[in-house]
Amino acid sequence: MIGRFFENLLGGRQNVFWFVFLIVTAVLAGSSFWVINFIANVDEDDSEMMAEEMMDGLSPIYVDYFSEVDEYISPEAYLAMAAYDQQFDEVQNVEVLEGLSSQEMIGYMINHVSGGLQVNCDYCHSLQNFAADEWEDEEAMANKASARIHLQLVQDLNREWLSELASLTDQKQPSGSQITCATCHYGVAQPQVWPEDQVGLPDDFRLPLEDFYSLTEEDLLNVNAREDISLDAVQYNQQVMYHMNSAMNVGCTHCHNSRYFPSWEVPAKYYAGHMLLMSQFIWAEYAESMGNQQPSCTMCHNGAVIPGGSAVSVDVMPAPLVPVPQEAGR
Template sequence: MKLIFKLALCIWAAVMLTGCERPPIETVQTGFRGTGMEQIYNPRTLLKQASLNQAPAAPDAAAADGPKASQVYQNVKVLGDLSVGQFNRQMVAITQWVAPDQGCAYCHNVQNFADDGKYTKVVARRMIQMTQKVNQDWKPHVAETGVTCYTCHRGNNVPTQVWTEPKDRKYASSLLGDLAGQNIATKEAGLTSLPFDPFSPYLKDAAPIRVNGNEAMAGVGSNANRASLKQTEHTYSLMVHMSESLGVNCTYCHNTRNFQSWEESRPQRVTAWHGIRMARELNNDYMTPLTDTFPPHRLGPKGDVAKVNCSTCHQGAFKPLYGAAMAKDFPELQVLAKP
């Protein structure tokens, strides 16, 4: 009987510890001593992440001389100023980054490459411009490392980490009533009861993200202090997303002694500030205008197009592809081409 009890106890302990990480755990100090500014890593998790964040080798550079792509091919609206060799090199790279299985036919009518009949070609053209925009105007976030199509796609037609507005979840016929956009454990909110759409307010709209008011109980009506507990929950939901997207904890950007103080925060907080605004601009200026271009099955439950968030590029790494500087091998993706 005692043996059965001990066996049951061991099984119970094993089940309870399933969600725990076994040692050793590595700790890296990121801030001043005594402030608790440390990052905690599991070497086994890092090893798995490293295998998922390998950048492919760049193809050999092509000669810049010879006729331009726009002079040889029809309907070349971007990258037309490249030589034919450079243009073909970039097309081969994009194929490997986005559609390695389908090849050119994923975007092109192979009977008529000039045809814009496939929506994927129209989208790809705009995504090239979006990549150029990031590399040219968002260096405060991507620095000189930059991005390419592979940063998000990783060999997939559609990046594995994108978001659309979730369907409304109301239970008017039950005691739960209107869930007010939260109280359901979702991946987006880190399996917490926090609001499960932290992206629409901050990565599409420009809702105030600040959780500390400048004045106590200031104003009335529309002028009232809106740094409410409800708003705080939305902010925290976004912070959970950012933390999990980068595989870090709060102290990667913040000093928990004073979360709101910029003076006591790490430089990474400034980079994150630019990243939020970059994602918002890309969603509003590049993704949302393509809504009518996509077929219905590519849209979300509310009919909106898939959009980017922090996970789209980072995918669990504090730097996308752990800082692999792919963009330098593709100078045509560095500057936004003129229409």
């Protein structure tokens, strides 16, 4: 409809293309609040370089992930967002992303949500009304509902779990990267959480997600010098350890002094223990929304120490999805 309208107005498809192109450029320029933030923090020389890098396809948002948004966001969707942006200054019907301006919202949706899953806006929206929760497309409605649950998930993980990394041990500070949609989705709408084949590990092996685990009352994974446990338990510990190795593409010494495995002297071990607890939390609270797939370390790490699909810092995330800043002078 809108397309036809502009076609008549501008006389032919070719012009519609340029019209859409201009709107798209305007929307992108206006809504890329993190880019502006980012550029505001570097000198002018740097910002030229930055622009070039972005043209080259390196994203300043992610640790190591890039998504070519124009390949799946349609011209109709860009027109619809321009219309929404004109009509509203603020978001209308949100449960998690409260307080965003309509431009911030569009920027976040393009780069993190559509960009993280590599889907068009109409995967979750009626292009006639982005605020609607009910319209005739039931599949898209269901996707919007799932996405809302996962916005909550992202908020929980960053606020309740990553925020604690800094105080786990004096010897290590986190990189500050944040969990976002691409951290687990990596450009796929329905991600497969467990690798099909983990070299050397049985296919049915899973992390200890149901049993009690605690960083202080160490028990679950302890095997050293214990007479009270079976060889099966020892083997299970080994499988968990090999899974960690392969998920992060590291050796045992990334987390252990290999002369004495039980000691807590390598800081990454604290992080790994905390991440196991975080995985237990995901399983306990969000299993259903993940198609009952049990979390793995590979789900996020995907062969890297810092997950490539995570956001570089809180600065490129909307405020509702990251830890609340501490009051100054506390």
